[in-house]
Amino acid sequence: MAEARPVPRITSFLAAIVAFAAVNAPTVLYAAWREQLGFGATTQTLVYAAYVAGLVPGLVLTGRWLGRTGPRLLLGWATAGSVVAALVLAVAADPVTLVAARLVQGLGLGVIMAASSAALYQAVPPRPRTTTALLVTLTAILGASLGPVGAGLLADASGGTTLPMVGAAVALTLVLGLVTVHGASSTARDAVASAAADAPVPPAADASAAGSGATGQADVEPRGHLAISLTAGASWSLVGLYQSVGPGLLGAALGVDSLTALGGIVAIVLAVAGVVQVASRGVAVPLARRLGLGFLVLGIAGFAAMLLTGNLWLALFASVGAGVGHGFTYLSATQEMGSLIRRRPERAGPWMSRYFAIAYLCLAVFTVSLGLVGDLWGLVPAAVVLLGVLAAGSAALLFSRNR
Incomplete structure (x- = not known):
């Protein structure tokens, strides 16, 4: 079933950036977790890479779900799951919990990556596909840059690993609210957006x-x-x-x-x-x-x-x-x-x-x-x-x- 209410471009863009930032916030926290919880380098890299184990199926499955559900609902559920994962990381007391939370983070990021990319291509007014492709790649760049810096600032200010992940959860919660309400109120605009999103791409634009x-x-x-x-x-x-x-x-x-x-x-x-x-x-x-x-x-x-x-x-x-x-x-x-x-x-x-x-x-x-x-x-x-x-x-x- 086609998406009745396309997600506005800015909402899709921000959702992906914040999701990437939350997944990359632990970048500067691994050494502290390793010292606090007493695990080795192998476990540290497994905690980091665990999100890939969730990311890959998230990407693959979302491609199937999008045709039936549409980007907005998928973005909402994935963001909500990412909030829970960030809060679990904030209070994790053992490596197993860290790995489990990272798996959920990865699954959420995979869904958000695929759903936000689809929403960006469906957004109204349409933009050249080269511009949209650049927006898709920039979400990863901006999020992965902001996450470690923001987490580092909060960790240095608090002297611990809890506040950075709580901060990530708060940012994700704000995005969840934006995904839920932004662009969801105008029936007429939604009808125009849906028609424009389903319109075929001119061959010249597609080739470029x-x-x-x-x-x-x-x-x-x-x-x-x-x-x-x-x-x-x-x-x-x-x-x-x-x-x-x-x-x-x-x-x-x-x-x-x-x-x-x-x-x-x-x-x-x-x-x-x-x-x-x-x-x-x-x-x-x-x-x-x-x-x-x-x-x-x-x-x-x-x-x-x-x-x-x-x-x-x-x-x-x-x-x-x-x-x-x-x-x-x-x-x-x-x-x-x-x-x-x-x-x-x-x-x-x-x-x-x-x-x-x-x-x-x-x-x-x-x-x-x-x-x-x-x-x-x-x-x-x-x-x-x-x-x-x-x-x-x-x-x-x-x-x-x-x-």
């Missing part, structure tokens, strides 16, 4: 959006689905390092105790990525991909060098390199997926679900491997070795060709 993302650019023959997904996965793996054990490694190497400062370093990665995504829409996809993977390798090398030297400037260089690399790589991979789907539009749903699933599974595998090897060798040697593996994989993708 599904291709490179820049008007007038040639639509380059895309690589295979797996190569595109692994490219996005390499990018997200490096971001996953910053979101899991990265703040602890940075704090130990640089001698920094402020969670706000460590959250700020993590936010640099995502903020730079967001700026690059906004500025790089006119860059040809193959060039953007190679720039992205090249900067990823530089960011990886900078992080490894920072771990070995404790140099602040190397830490900043690594953060900027990772941000530039992620911005170019993730957006270009998403655009390349659009070009692939343009050739087989009937495969859009399954291919996009698999694309996101592979990208986030790469993130989970990399971070959990870091925890497992870290418990055997120590986090710094493990990080240096696995960063080397990630750099080699990124370099291989860098020199791969279009078919």
